[in-house]
Amino acid sequence: MNALTVPPTAVASATVQRRRRRLRARRAALVGWLSCTPAAIVILVLVWFGVASTIQHSFTNWNGFSADWVGMKNYVDIFASGDFFERFRTNLVFLASLPVLLVFCVSVAVVIYDHIPGWRFFRSVYYIPTVLSSAVVGMIVAVLFAPRGAINTFLGRVGLESLAQDWLGRTDTALGVLLMAFFWQSLGQGVLVFLAGLSTISPEIIEAASVDGAGWWRRLFTILLPLLAPTSAYFLLTNVVYVLVDLFSLVYVTTQGGPGGTTTPVDYTIYLKAFQEGNLGAASALSVVLLVIVFACSWFQLRLIDRIGE
Amino acid sequence: MRKKNGPARWGISGLLAVLAVAALAPLLYMITTSFRTLQEFASDPLALPATLNPENYIGLSSRFDVVQLIGNTAAYAGVALVICMTIAIPASYALAKLRFRGATLLFVGIVATMGVPMISILVPDYLLFVQLGFEDSPVGVIGMWVARALPSTIFLIASVLRALPDELIEAATLDGAGYFRRMRSIVIPLGLPGIVTASIFNITGWWNDLLVPLVFLQSDDKQTLNAGVATIGQRMVTSDVPQTVTGLLVSSTVPIILYVILQGNIRKGLVMGSVK
Numbered sequence: 001m002n003a004l005t006v007p008p009t010a011v012a013s014a015t016v017q018r019r020r021r022r023l024r025a026r027r028a029a030l031v032g033w034l035s036c037t038p039a040a041i042v043i044l045v046l047v048w049f050g051v052a053s054t055i056q057h058s059f060t061n062w063n064g065f066s067a068d069w070v071g072m073k074n075y076v077d078i079f080a081s082g083d084f085f086e087r088f089r090t091n092l093v094f095l096a097s098l099p100v101l102l103v104f105c106v107s108v109a110v111v112i113y114d115h116i117p118g119w120r121f122f123r124s125v126y127y128i129p130t131v132l133s134s135a136v137v138g139m140i141v142a143v144l145f146a147p148r149g150a151i152n153t154f155l156g157r158v159g160l161e162s163l164a165q166d167w168l169g170r171t172d173t174a175l176g177v178l179l180m181a182f183f184w185q186s187l188g189q190g191v192l193v194f195l196a197g198l199s200t201i202s203p204e205i206i207e208a209a210s211v212d213g214a215g216w217w218r219r220l221f222t223i224l225l226p227l228l229a230p231t232s233a234y235f236l237l238t239n240v241v242y243v244l245v246d247l248f249s250l251v252y253v254t255t256q257g258g259p260g261g262t263t264t265p266v267d268y269t270i271y272l273k274a275f276q277e278g279n280l281g282a283a284s285a286l287s288v289v290l291l292v293i294v295f296a297c298s299w300f301q302l303r304l305i306d307r308i309g310e
Numbered sequence: 311m312r313k314k315n316g317p318a319r320w321g322i323s324g325l326l327a328v329l330a331v332a333a334l335a336p337l338l339y340m341i342t343t344s345f346r347t348l349q350e351f352a353s354d355p356l357a358l359p360a361t362l363n364p365e366n367y368i369g370l371s372s373r374f375d376v377v378q379l380i381g382n383t384a385a386y387a388g389v390a391l392v393i394c395m396t397i398a399i400p401a402s403y404a405l406a407k408l409r410f411r412g413a414t415l416l417f418v419g420i421v422a423t424m425g426v427p428m429i430s431i432l433v434p435d436y437l438l439f440v441q442l443g444f445e446d447s448p449v450g451v452i453g454m455w456v457a458r459a460l461p462s463t464i465f466l467i468a469s470v471l472r473a474l475p476d477e478l479i480e481a482a483t484l485d486g487a488g489y490f491r492r493m494r495s496i497v498i499p500l501g502l503p504g505i506v507t508a509s510i511f512n513i514t515g516w517w518n519d520l521l522v523p524l525v526f527l528q529s530d531d532k533q534t535l536n537a538g539v540a541t542i543g544q545r546m547v548t549s550d551v552p553q554t555v556t557g558l559l560v561s562s563t564v565p566i567i568l569y570v571i572l573q574g575n576i577r578k579g580l581v582m583g584s585v586k
Contacts, residue, residue, distance in 0.1 A: 043461065050434045051426060126329070133562075136536075139543055
């Protein structure tokens with residue numbers, strides 16, 4: 001606009017307006033920062049201070065009282081001792097089971113969505129093991145699979161004595177029992193997550209497809225499953241993080257990491273190193289490695305989710 | 311997608327029924343075992359109880375006080391939830407609705423915190439709380455719970471608030487509503503779906519947490535339920551299975567009842583959490 005044509009009063013009010021806007025922006029900044037300060041302080045002090053301290057101590061032989069600089073020794077121990085994969089074996093076994101869990105949960109969710117007879121009942125019942133705490137689940141499983149527990153007694157009763165064994169006393173069966181407990185506890189959550197995903201699909205799309213003559217299987221593979229891709233990505237992301245950093249409680253109660261430490265997940269190893277051996281430096285280094293792995297996995301999967309969302 | 315109920319669908323129903331039995335069997339086993347004596351159990355771990363013997367339930371108060379453990383957990387989680395929401399709601403509001411320099415950076419910093427595993431910060435934080443004089447104290451547990459829950463809580467509530475039209479809050483500001491008035495009459499009621507969902511997620515997470523109470527609390531009578539089950543229960547299970555199982559069963563009634571009451575909310579919450 002040509003400045004000459006603007007009446008002087010309008011110029012004045014424009015500056016007033018600009019000043020008022022700047023004042024409001026400054027107020028918003030003040031209110032904004034004040035609103036976030038408590039949260040920022042708690043997160044800085046309890047999370048990022050912890051991370052920084054852990055990283056710093058990972059280069060020392062810290063035992064809680066004294067910490068001497070040992071350079072990369074703790075990291076060399078982790079990567080060069082040859083048991084790197086053994087430390088992560090339990091986590092990797094759980095990781096490998098996730099696709100099975102995914103297919104399992106999606107299948108159950110799809111038939112419940114399809115209002116199979118009794119679907120309301122199934123939806124409620126499957127969730128019950130999910131609300132039990134992990135320690136309770138682990139304890140029940142340990143009682144059931146004890147050498148003289150219910151499972152072995154049952155096998156003996158039906159003439160399968162040969163199968164009865166010390167389930168938690170052997171690595172392969174112990175891992176199997178842990179996986180079963182994990183599936184038992186995760187099914188309900190998974191089914192509900194996928195039902196939530198299915199509930200956002202508009203019935204019109206499905207109707208249009210059936211008008212076009214697409215059969216049940218056709219609709220399943222061309223409509224429902226592709227539309228569930230973002231939900232699957234979310235489900236995998238949360239569960240990948242879970243099996244990397246949260247297996248401690250289930251394993252602590254069920255097998256205590258045994259037999260011979262062979263079912264110990266990495267977060268449990270860190271716990272043992274820190275609170276039983278008092279080797280806080282080594283525990284810190286392993287924590288840092290775990291932190292990096294979790295961040296890398298999350299970043300990769302979030303990018304994947306973005307890609308799917310496009 | 312819906313079809314008439316033919317034999318194929320009844321067949322699938324049958325499979326789901328088998329799965330339902332598998333889901334419920336351990337619970338039913340706990341119920342039957344809780345009414346049996348140690349001698350009965352030792353002679354046959356599978357049989358049904360001979361009589362409805364309440365002995366194990368009576369023994370709980372002296373041997374495995376799950377009621378106190380539940381009380382502890384509820385108290386810690388209640389305090390943690392109040393603190394968490396008091397801190398998270400204003401932050402979510404500011405990050406979702408106020409434009410100011412550094413807002414994006416703050417938001418990214420908070421969201422990135424979600425990826426930090428508890429085990430990676432446990433040792434330094436434990437020593438910090440011990441230095442502050444909170445050894446064997448619920449303060450440490452509550453602090454850690456709040457710190458771990460804040461990022462996801464802010465993320466969830468902020469995403470709900472962001473979807474609200476700006477005009478609502480602007481109109482209230484023009485009407486002369488101050489900061490706390492806007493919080494009370496607009497932000498909290500309209501952000502309620504996010505607040506409820508985050509609360510359910512947080513309480514579930516705290517209820518299931520074993521690592522933090524195990525490390526931060528040493529006395530049996532201060533323990534949370536999950537850690538109490540893991541420590542007291544584990545000591546007892548080798549000598550008295552029926553008594554232990556009774557403890558597990560009683561301790562599980564609280565979340566089951568809560569689930570039955572809150573079913574609808576949990577389902578809605580999952581829609582919000584998993585489908586953006």
